[in-house]
Amino acid sequence: MAFIILRMIYYVLAGLILVNVILSWIPSAQWHPLGRLLLRITEPLLKPFRRLLPPVSVSGYVGIDFSPILCLAVLFVAYHIAAVIIAKF
DSSP: OHHHHHHHHHHHHHHHHHHHHHHTTSGGGGGSHHHHHHHHHHHHHHHHHHHHSOOEEETTTEEEOOHHHHHHHHHHHHHHHHHHHHHHO
C-alpha cells in the first residue's frame, strides 16, 4: 500500500512539473487561475534547483531553464531509493 501511494505522489509531481514546463511556453497561461495554481504547487519544488542552475541565456534574449530536468532527476532517484526502502519492509 505504501508503495502505491509513493508511486502516485511521484507521478503526480512529475506530471505537474512537465505540465508547468509546457505551459511556460504559453505567455498568457501564467495568468489563468489554473496556471497560477500550478505555479504555487511547482514553484517550491523548482526554486532550490533554479538557485543551483539558473536559466541559461541564448544570444541574450531567451532564458532556457534546465531546473525542471534537474528536479525530475532528483525526484526519480528519491523515488527509487524510497521504493527500495519500502520493499525491504
